[in-house]
Every structure is written in structure tokens, then in C-alpha cells.
Amino acid sequence: MEEKEISQAVIGRLPRYLRYLGELKDEGIERISSQELSELMKVTASQIRQDFNNFGGFGQQGYGYNVEYLYHEIGRILGLDRRHNFIIIGAGNLGRALGNYINFERRGFIFKGMFDTNPQLAGREVRGVRIMPMEELEQFLQDNDIDIAVLTIPKTGAVEVAGRLVKNGVRAIWNFAHVDLNVPEGVQVENVHLSDSLMKLSYNTSRYMKENERDSETA
Amino acid sequence: MEEKEISQAVIGRLPRYLRYLGELKDEGIERISSQELSELMKVTASQIRQDFNNFGGFGQQGYGYNVEYLYHEIGRILGLDRRHNFIIIGAGNLGRALGNYINFERRGFIFKGMFDTNPQLAGREVRGVRIMPMEELEQFLQDNDIDIAVLTIPKTGAVEVAGRLVKNGVRAIWNFAHVDLNVPEGVQVENVHLSDSLMKLSYNTSRYMKENERDSETA
Numbered sequence: 165m166e167e168k169e170i171s172q173a174v175i176g177r178l179p180r181y182l183r184y185l186g187e188l189k190d191e192g193i194e195r196i197s198s199q200e201l202s203e204l205m206k207v208t209a210s211q212i213r214q215d216f217n218n219f220g221g222f223g224q225q226g227y228g229y230n231v232e233y234l235y236h237e238i239g240r241i242l243g244l245d246r247r248h249n250f251i252i253i254g255a256g257n258l259g260r261a262l263g264n265y266i267n268f269e270r271r272g273f274i275f276k277g278m279f280d281t282n283p284q285l286a287g288r289e290v291r292g293v294r295i296m297p298m299e300e301l302e303q304f305l306q307d308n309d310i311d312i313a314v315l316t317i318p319k320t321g322a323v324e325v326a327g328r329l330v331k332n333g334v335r336a337i338w339n340f341a342h343v344d345l346n347v348p349e350g351v352q353v354e355n356v357h358l359s360d361s362l363m364k365l366s367y368n369t370s371r372y373m374k375e376n377e378r379d380s381e382t383a
Numbered sequence: 384m385e386e387k388e389i390s391q392a393v394i395g396r397l398p399r400y401l402r403y404l405g406e407l408k409d410e411g412i413e414r415i416s417s418q419e420l421s422e423l424m425k426v427t428a429s430q431i432r433q434d435f436n437n438f439g440g441f442g443q444q445g446y447g448y449n450v451e452y453l454y455h456e457i458g459r460i461l462g463l464d465r466r467h468n469f470i471i472i473g474a475g476n477l478g479r480a481l482g483n484y485i486n487f488e489r490r491g492f493i494f495k496g497m498f499d500t501n502p503q504l505a506g507r508e509v510r511g512v513r514i515m516p517m518e519e520l521e522q523f524l525q526d527n528d529i530d531i532a533v534l535t536i537p538k539t540g541a542v543e544v545a546g547r548l549v550k551n552g553v554r555a556i557w558n559f560a561h562v563d564l565n566v567p568e569g570v571q572v573e574n575v576h577l578s579d580s581l582m583k584l585s586y587n588t589s590r591y592m593k594e595n596e597r598d599s600e601t602a
Binding site for chain 1 (some may be wrong): 391394395397398399401402423425460461462463465467474475477479480481483484486487490492530531554555557561563565569571573575576577578579580581582583584585586587588589590591592
């Protein structure tokens with residue numbers, strides 16, 4: 165079946181649906197109406213129906229959705245029915261944190277290799293995966309079927325490393341480096357700019373404080 | 384000056400402007416037109432002007448923007464002219480990674496304390512900051528002026544801990560726990576759901592692969 169182009173906003177909401185459906189499934193709940201799901205997730209039922217209509221609707225209104233079916237369909241749409249091998253570039257704190265995160269494995273994301281510029285780290289292991297020097301990157305990519313590279317390095321080296329990854333067939337980069345990567349079409353980049361997220365929090369907090377100061381002045 | 388309500392989409396783009404302006408400033412560039420900024424950042428000039436108009440426009444078109452002024456104004460809007468003290472709940476890999484991230488300090492985010500349920504960690508330090516047992520949380524919050532709590536704990540404990548934080552005056556939570564927190568109005572939550580981000584990458588990669596398979600079938 166031809167799937168139409170889905171907006172990134174809709175895609176961005178799918179993992180949250182999956183999370184709630186997984187919890188419902190674990191609780192043994194078999195069916196749920198869009199109204200119930202709406203109350204649980206605190207989004208409108210109309211939003212849920214619109215989102216699901218992008219994928220053909222997933223079942224009949226009135227009868228509600230089949231939780232198990234919906235969970236598996238959304239997982240399939242997200243590509244979780246495939247295995248994704250990934251490597252991590254950068255064996256610092258964040259890289260090691262992500263390497264140690266076993267939940268990724270449960271979702272089919274398999275940690276295959278780790279690279280670092282620091283030669284002193286070469287040969288050490290993170291969750292049974294060997295840290296290799298950057299010089300071995302190309303050979304490793306040729307010998308292994310790697311879908312995703314996680315970049316947890318400072319921004320200075322990130323653009324060059326991304327180039328090497330793409331040149332050797334990596335088609336998806338999960339980028340924690342604080343820089344925008346320009347990659348060719350067909351290569352997917354998902355940015356996690358932690359500072360940006362923290363600043364957004366800072367804005368909202370500061371704004372709230374300013375409003376309160378203003379309110380108390382005018383009160 | 385009364386500032387009108389700004390959409391979260393606009394706020395979410397401000398840190399990226401700040402990053403590019405910081406780099407321009409470091410390169411000694413004093414003025415930049417919205418057209419030049421547009422090419423650099425790969426967004427339309429009209430988007431830039433619309434975003435900036437939310438804050439009064441930041442200077443005259445034709446003459447371009449004063450980089451230094453724009454950088455400082457955006458920083459001020461984001462609340463970076465204030466100090467924000469933060470604590471981290473959860474001294475695992477991710478918590479330690481965030482505690483060790485010195486760039487936050489340069490932006491005015493000051494790491495003040497770390498808590499963990501594991502009593503064996505109590506007394507150890509991360510970047511000079513002592514890890515404390517969870518029992519000391521309330522007293523610590525009463526004795527210190529903490530704006531932001533970073534939650535890097537499993538989802539099981541997160542809702543309860545968030546409640547304790549809010550009850551003791553924390554007004555901003557940077558939530559890495561894989562659960563939605565329901566907090567009272569006036570408390571800001573910024574979620575970083577890493578799995579969700581990885582799944583979005585998985586979707587886009589899988590979709591691209593499927594399209595290519597289809598293309599080669601029909602070719």
C-alpha cells in the first residue's frame with residue numbers, strides 16, 4: 165500500500181502513542197476509545213483521530229481501537245519491526261550513557277561499536293562493546309551493517325566525522341553535537357541539542373517569573 | 384514593556400539563532416542581513432523576520448542586524464541574564480554526563496546538588512558536587528535557591544519525585560524520565576524523551592528504505 169507523505173509533527177507524536185499503548189497493553193487492556201485515550205494522554209480526541217487517519221484510521225470508531233493491534237501497527241510504522249544496528253562516536257559520559265541504555269535494545273536498536281579519538285580508551289569496553297580508535301571507522305563500516313551512528317562528540321569534529329559516516333554508507337545520524345550537520349538527501353539526521361532544550365526551559369521559567377513580578381506590582 | 388504571548392515554536396527556534404549569532408560574534412562579524420542569516424541557517428528570511436517581529440524586530444531592515452545586540456537580546460529573552468541553580472536527581476550515566484557538562488555553567492546554569500536513591504553513592508562527587516541520598520532532598524531545597532531540577536531516573540519513581548520537587552518550590556523540571564509528568568500550573572516541564580527521538584530517526588530511515596525498495600521494483 166502506498167503511504168502518503170506524513171508530516172514530521174505527526175511522526176513526532178507516534179512514539180508517545182506507542183508508549184501509552186504499551187502501558188495499556190501491559191495492564192491487560194484490550195480496547196480503548198479515542199475519547200479514553202484522549203483523556204489519558206491529554207490531547208483532543210479529534211487530534212488522535214486526525215493523526216491515525218494518516219495511516220488509514222486503525223479501526224472503527226464506536227468500537228474503539230484494539231490496543232494490541234494499534235501498538236504493533238504504530239511500531240511497524242516507526243520501523244521497529246526491523247533491527248537497526250548502531251555505533252556511537254564519542255566515548256565520553258553521554259556516549260557511555262547511551263551505550264549502557266538497554267531499553268534501546270528492546271526496541272531493536274543494537275549497539276555494535278564505539279569509537280573515540282582518545283587512543284587511551286581503545287580496547288576498553290562499554291556493555292561488552294569494544295571502543296575503537298577513529299582510524300578503524302571506515303573498515304568497521306565496510307565490514308558491518310550499520311544503520312545509525314550516534315554522534316556524542318564536541319561540535320568541532322562533528323561535521324568532518326559526519327562526512328566520513330555518510331561516505332561509508334551510514335544513512336541515519338542521531339546528532340548530539342551542538343552543530344547543524346549538512347548531509348546529502350537520503351541521509352536522516354535527528355538532532356538532540358540539549359542546551360537548546362535547557363534554554364527553552366529557562367525562557368519559560370524566566371517568563372513566568374517576570375509575569376509574577378508584574379502581577380505583584382500591579383496588584 | 385508588555386511582551387505578548389509567544390508561541391513555543393518560536394521559542395524553540397531562539398536557541399538556534401543564539402548559537403549562530405554567537406559564532407558570528409566570535410568571528411568578529413558586526414552586522415548581518417536577514418538574507419545572509421537565512422542562507423547561513425537554511426531558513427527563509429521571511430521566517431527570520433517573522434520570528435524577530437515577535438520581539439519588536441531587533442533593528443532595521445536594509446542596514447541588517449547588529450550581531451552583538453541581537454545576541455544579547457535573544458540571550459536576555461531566553462533568561463540567560465539570570466543565574467539558574469539546578470540539581471540532578473539520578474546519578475547514573477546520563478545524570479553524571481549532564482553534571483559534567485561545563486557548557487551549561489557558561490550559560491548561567493549552575494550545578495548545585497545531585498541526589499540518588501542508591502545509598503552507596505552518597506558522599507561521592509560529580510565535578511565537585513556531592514551526591515546526596517534522596518532523604519535529604521527536602522532539606523536541601525529549603526536551604527538552597529534551586530530553580531531547575533533535572534530528572535534522570537527511571538520512569539517508575541519520576542512522578543513521585545516530581546511531586547516532592549514541586550511541593551518544595553522547584554518551578555522547572557528538565558525531564559529525561561520516560562513518562563509524562565502532570566504538574567500544577569506555573570511549573571514548567573521540558574521533556575527530553577531520548578527513545579522518542581531515536582524512533583523518529585528509525586521512522587525516517589525505514590521510510591526512506593521502503594521508498595527505495597519500491598523505486599527499484601518499479602524501475
